[in-house]
Amino acid sequence: MVTAARAVAPLESLELPRGVALRALSLSVVYRMPRGVARVVDRVDFDLVEGAVTAIVGESGSGKTMLASALLKLVPYPGRVEGRVLYRSELLGRVVDVLSLPKEQLKRIRWREIAMVFQGAQNSFNPTMKIAEHFIDTAEAHGWRDRRAVLERARKLLEMVMLDPDRVLESYPHQLSGGMKQRALIALSLLLDPKVLILDEPTSALDTVSQKVLVDLLKDIHARLRNTMVFITHDLPLILGLAHYAAIMYAFKIVEYGPIEEIVRNPRHPYTAGLLKSVPPLRGDLRRVRTIPGTHPDPINPPRGCRFHPRCPLATEVCRRVEPKLIDVGGRHLVACHRWEEVEVDKLWS
């Protein structure tokens, strides 16, 4: 995006520290609509830790899918991506800004180095092609033409996702269950050994048992490959055992980020605390459940000041006027709240 590039520093001066797989700088996704301008991702700064699993958690409409899509410049038309996404490409041998790469180079990086599995993608298999052909097709698109080697790798990957290669490779998509398709798709996404794997709600539309199977599987895959994973979800409890870091999104921004232990045990943003309290518990007392009153804002004309202030029990005058910045409160724990020191989960909305 030429226009966006002017807003930030020139490329040469940008560097990517070791241990960071991807760095988003002032990343925005903008839609111009008759009603006004919608910034569905609004100036997000974000580091993706290399070799870790990061969850992006937020309600529907909070911008979490858009944020992930923007990392690969895959935002649906007519959305515009602004800002920078820095990435150290092995293929190109340098740190690049994904958003300003020439089309050809961007194509080479997608799937090969950074793969994204979209929500409901299990339905995006071509119904007239066997699973084996999907693997061969994908490999060929990236210049890998040795069919035997491709199938050999496909078998290994399918075994890794607990599928029977003999059966699955020769199956058409409709012959597999939803959970099996989702697992086959994850195997396909790993075909070219990407360094970064982005999964958008991979477990939605799956049963509880299939969900758990998939999450455990991703955990095993990560333990073996040590790749960088991004897991987008609205379901905070679901990713507890899998994710190392979580970024909580509210109203098109990241409002809290930190190690998963911190997010769950010591949330500093009232919205995160509210998310934790609103989960219907399987065990224990139902009376401690509280939901957050009000609704998530619209991207056109979001609330001034802190975007959460109309729903926040701690909101004061400053929250209504000044938008809080994301600050480090220690130990890689970032929060955007004026009153982060006063957040006590048990007392909010009680």
Added chain:
Amino acid sequence: MELIRVENLRIYFPLKKSILGGVRGWVRAVDGVDLVIGSRTAVSIVGESGSGKTTLGKAVAGLVRPTSGRVLWRGRDVYSLPKEEYALFRRRVQYMPQDPYSAFNPSKTVFDHLCIPLMRWGKASNRLECVDAVAKILESVKVTPPEEYMFRYPHQLSGGERQRILFARIMMVEPELVVTDEPVSAIDVALRVDQMNLMLDFLERLGVSYLFISHELASARYMAERGGGFIAVMYLGRIVEQGPPRQLVENPLHPYTEALVDATPELDLERARSKRLRLRSVDVPKPYEEIKGCRFSNRCPDAMPRCFEEEPPLIEVSSGRLVRCWKFVKR
């Protein structure tokens, strides 16, 4: 008071070879289910896809004719009611589909969807009279402010809003039981409790009962416990465990219920990291597969030789606590 009684219900669907060909086998979607739903209660049915929970729900709502067995509404067989009484039954017992989008006409507004039934049931004689009533209805299901939503089309609503409006529409005919098929699984975790509280509010105020169908145990427990009912766990057409909500989730007896409990995400970091499923096979057998013995035997981590030979009966282990597993049958 007893509202619905399901007796030894079986619903089989034929598997056809081709358009002309004969029957190749049967999908036994519901295979011998007994269930009682009282008034002013919420009963939850839990199971995976293919467990038969939706078919059971449809049969209770009068939408699928049983292969054998009966569905009794206030003591009378639903499927042999005279015409007028059947019409009354269909009004009193409502079915709320899983996908609320498909229940709307995409070319009509929220106002139309609510005004038409109002006029049909004589609560308004023209569209102008509807306005206030529709606003009230929208407020009652917390779709506010009403004037902002009234003239929206279904595609301009969120999943949760569609569900609420559909629910409002169902409530207009003053049902005594609503069969809700996966009403919260498609909406955000953070919004599920609100949606369930809305339904429970109608239970408390108007005495509406629910048959709450879900694959998700935490919601099923919330609904059944707050609604004073029980949970029934279904597996391949049969109830394998039934009991009071909290007891059932905190102390599951059947290995399948245990698997569901283990698979349900909780806000407990240690548990989340250590908890693994104890299942021998992760995928559900095909619905038409003939399984000898217990239907869960090929996935069960505790299966004994007997489990592959003979199907266990559903036995009552304590008051209101039923389980279908050989582990609990005393010789």
